[in-house]
Structures are given as structure tokens and as C-alpha cells.
Amino acid sequence: MDNSKCKCGNDCSNEQINEQVNKCGTENSNNSFSSDAVNFSEFKFENGLIPAIVQDIDSKEVLMFAYMNEEALKLTLNTKIAHYWSRSRQSLWKKGETSGHVQNVKQIRYDCDADCLLLEVDQIGGACHNGYRSCFYRTVDGKIVGEKVFDENDVYSK
């Protein structure tokens, strides 16, 4: 990843981003939500999980879809760095832990039924483990429409 892409204002390497979650998170002073004002009992977790849609706050591109448990949501609210629950690994997952491609969370919305979240984020690098900016890089009839932003073999073999 190009270090200049880190949006926290510091000259962060991938390693620094990984190690300095709070620094990157707290220095994003334009995050517009307050975790203190969040009423957790309002959200409908199903089998302990709530789906989360992730959208780029600038381009409005839908980047990925994941699930959160209550711990992941609390961590996300407190650090302002996106955390999820990995259903395949059955573990808490800090997005970008391996790649450095973290998501600085600027706002979280929830839907009318309170059973889905929408995270508006500043995405470092790309959201997709296949090297694309967005996980939704293909149409159902087989066209590649997404932008490739990194070489996944390079990033994940480090």
C-alpha cells in the first residue's frame, strides 16, 4: 500500500496502521457519531449477529458486506475502526488486520426494522481480498466492473 493513502494525517506504514488503531481512529476528529448516545438494545441481533453494509463515504461505492456481533459493534464505536465477526473463522475480525486496509468509520446508520447497519467509511486501500476497491466488482452476468487497486498476492504474502 502507498503510505500516502493513510487518511489519519500521519505518515503511517501498514505496520503502524495495524499497531496504532487508536491513534489513527482518534485522530479522525470528523467522525460524526458519538458512541455514548447509542442504545444497543434498539438493534435486532439474530443469533447474535447483525448484517452490516459498508459504503465509501466519498464515492458512495458499496464496498463490502459483513456481520457484527455486539462486541464488534462496540469496538467499532469505541475505536472508530471497523471490526466484524467472521462467520467462517468464528472470531472477531479487525478489517485490515493483515493487509493494513483498515476502515475509518465516519457514520453508522441503521434501517427502519433495526436489523441492518450501514457503515460509511474512509477505506484505506481496497476492501476486497481479491485486490479490488469493492467486493462487488462483478455483475451477475460476468462482467468485471470494479477497480483493481492492489495486488492481493503481494499484500497477503507479506
Added chain:
Amino acid sequence: MDNSKCKCGNDCSNEQINEQVNKCGTENSNNSFSSDAVNFSEFKFENGLIPAIVQDIDSKEVLMFAYMNEEALKLTLNTKIAHYWSRSRQSLWKKGETSGHVQNVKQIRYDCDADCLLLEVDQIGGACHNGYRSCFYRTVDGKIVGEKVFDENDVYSK
């Protein structure tokens, strides 16, 4: 609903939109996907369902989140009008059936894991049954950030 908002090019009333799905659907000639080229076996349905994120193709606003079963996806591909599976009613659901607020589907993407769909739509009226353009009209700390576009009491009491 203002009839002039129907994007199929005809002077459709709500009732006509409800009754003439195929007419409205097939006349949207700028839909960019072909249902013939879709390989259904590629998508991972979980307990028969796949989550679907719905985004306004022009404003890029995330409008709603729902589930599709295979029948709903096939109907959506064939009519180019969004159909879902209602988990609460346990039935196939044509979005806008009551309100006239149908979604003309322009493109469908799927994610890297093939377990989530992204529908890019032309939304007639509003997506939310509470009268908002998007179901994600609130932030988790309680601010209303969405645009109210119709009176839900008026639309759903007809």
C-alpha cells in the same frame, strides 16, 4: 404517487404499475444485464436465501436491505423489477406491490464470496415503508439524516 415519476415512459398510475410489471420492466431498455448469461449455481444461498443490498443507481444512496430466494432472483432477472423473499411474511414479495414504489433494476452485482447481491435500481417514490427515500434514515446515535418523500399513512391506507 405522482404519475409523472414512472420511468417506464408510459403514463402509469400506481394500479397500472402494479398490474403491468412486464410492460414497465421490458420497456426499460437501458437495463444493462442479461438474465440468460447468469449462472445461478455460482451464488451461495444460505437456507435458501441470499442477502441483497439495494442502491439507487443515480444518487448511490443505499436504499434498503432484503433477502432473495432463487425464485425472487429469477423473477427479478426476468422482469427487471425487484422481487424479494419476505422472511416475516414467509412469502414472495414484489417491492412496491402496495405502494406503487417499485424498483426498476438496472444492474445486479455479486460479491467476492458470492454470498451477497447488490442491486442498482431506479427507485420510484421511496424505498422505506416509513415514508423515507431510504430505510437507512437514522444514525445509530439518533439523528434523522434521510429524506422523507411520502406520507406513509396516505400511501398504505389506500
